[in-house]
Amino acid sequence: MKHNIFTAEHEMLRKTIRAFVEKEVAPQVAAWEEAGRIPREFWRRMGQLGLLGLDFPVEYGGGGGDFLSSVVLGEEMARCRSGGVAFSVLVHTDMSSPWLTRYGTEAQKRKHLPGIIAGETVCALGITEPGTGSDMAALSTRAVRRGDHYLLSGSKIFITNGVYGDLYFVAARTGEGPPGRRHEGISMFLVERGWPGFTVSRRLDKMGMRASDTAALAFENCPVPVENLLGVEGRGFQQLAAGLQRERTMAAVLALSGAAQALEDTVAYLRERQAFGEPLAAKQALRHRVADMATEIEAARRLVYHAAALYAAGEACISEVSMAKLFATEVANRVAYHAVQLHGGYGYMREFHVEGFFRDVRLYPIASGTSEVMREIIAKRLLT
Template identity: 80%
Template structure:
């Protein structure tokens, strides 16, 4: 079988695994209860270079390849909290990569260092109460007014939306046509402190509590024209390009988290003694593991 990972990837895996075991695993219960991960974790992840693995070195990133991200996602998912891994990977791989791909030099210089250091936590704002899978159905709109756009509408289910600092927002800057509904969508970089932006609700979820999920309200929210990301009206196409990475990373998190969820009880069966032998010696329990 072809080995995908090089010795550099293996070294990276070792260092991320050590970090996760030492600095994340002992705290995940507390963070799940609190419904957020602390700023100190973001800063530590930034300090050790894990938030910028693939970002260009000239902005403070590691200049690594996609397999470095695969390693990062696999190891983060093993922290035994779906929420922690999801929050962090939304920041590193499901929002900020649009900046390196479509951002101007000025936008990259302004935002990337904070993103890589963990000072600026990112979120992706596409979903709305009336539009989820059907991304072309978004209704939040931006109207040009001098050197600003005024954004009005609502977003929902936004990961890192409650405590994040920078939203990668998809909005309508023009109407679509019935046969080309995806036209007229644009992307913007919206800072948390923008006037007219409000976190209207922190949403409850069945699990993954450590990743905060928001409903956001925009009421003529003022966004400077220089915060348009990429080309006006090409937001749908830009999003479609980046969503491949988003889905891949989400799948890696799910698979690796599931593998960990199986590894833990398998190890426990070996350690736990009952009736004079390890639980693993019981054929019925071995069958159950085999079924999984």
């Protein structure tokens, strides 16, 4: 089916990324999944190809493109057969570094953006804490001003690119905020690997997304220079909230693209596999299941592209993005379930891609705002 949100330039970009993913990424991902990390050369190669700053300003080395270029990147990276690789890349390109282009000072941008775009500086986003995730306003990591620096103390958990990252976008409390308005006391900071008082306290083992490293972080009186405050002190929550629509759209894009690929795998398998004297593709029960999977994917695609186009145009899109994220990530999980089921025993085997997709895709209704939180956002706009 034809979708008209992409231009001819986007389609050319898609071709380039698809060729790169097929030739240089897909053949490597099994080893990276096993190792639980992505090699530095991969990030540099992405940088060389100009894929890490597609819509960042050209004066810092970016591509000067639009947000839909990033959507193309997400769709094509998701096809590399490792959700972890795609997720790590998108955390870098869409879920952390855009805050620097949006809120950074000229000096911060000059210092960090060239490395981020070249793949020399890998970014991570540190919001979630052991005691709070969905309730971002309740975070308790503190940054206390002491002259020309803040002292950062607290812990973060589930941080993607956290073990091997270089630059961490960390949310911390700089004040309490008035009663009932705790979110007003939150600020964002740029924190660099290796600073005193900052340690990766644990590397976390997880169900899927195995190629992306996930960390627990500890800060103990870590001195952060005042020039590393990102944006305005006390406005971190609002700054984060403004960027969440991009992050959530991209999570939906990754889930959706993976689901489309799992459907392709399933169709190919059903055509090939024989049972009771005919291909599985001839069985009506399975044909109808495939029809349902394709229909749900198409419906999700419409929602995701609509939300992406609104976001790209700078229009209000909180409900649309929340609906797209909720629906696409849950559709992708249903597709994963049925893709494994239709592969029979082979679907449970590591050598079949649907097995990995089934594990990877379970993350998306949890990360970047859970399905329950998406429902709350949608309902709030309808009912209050």
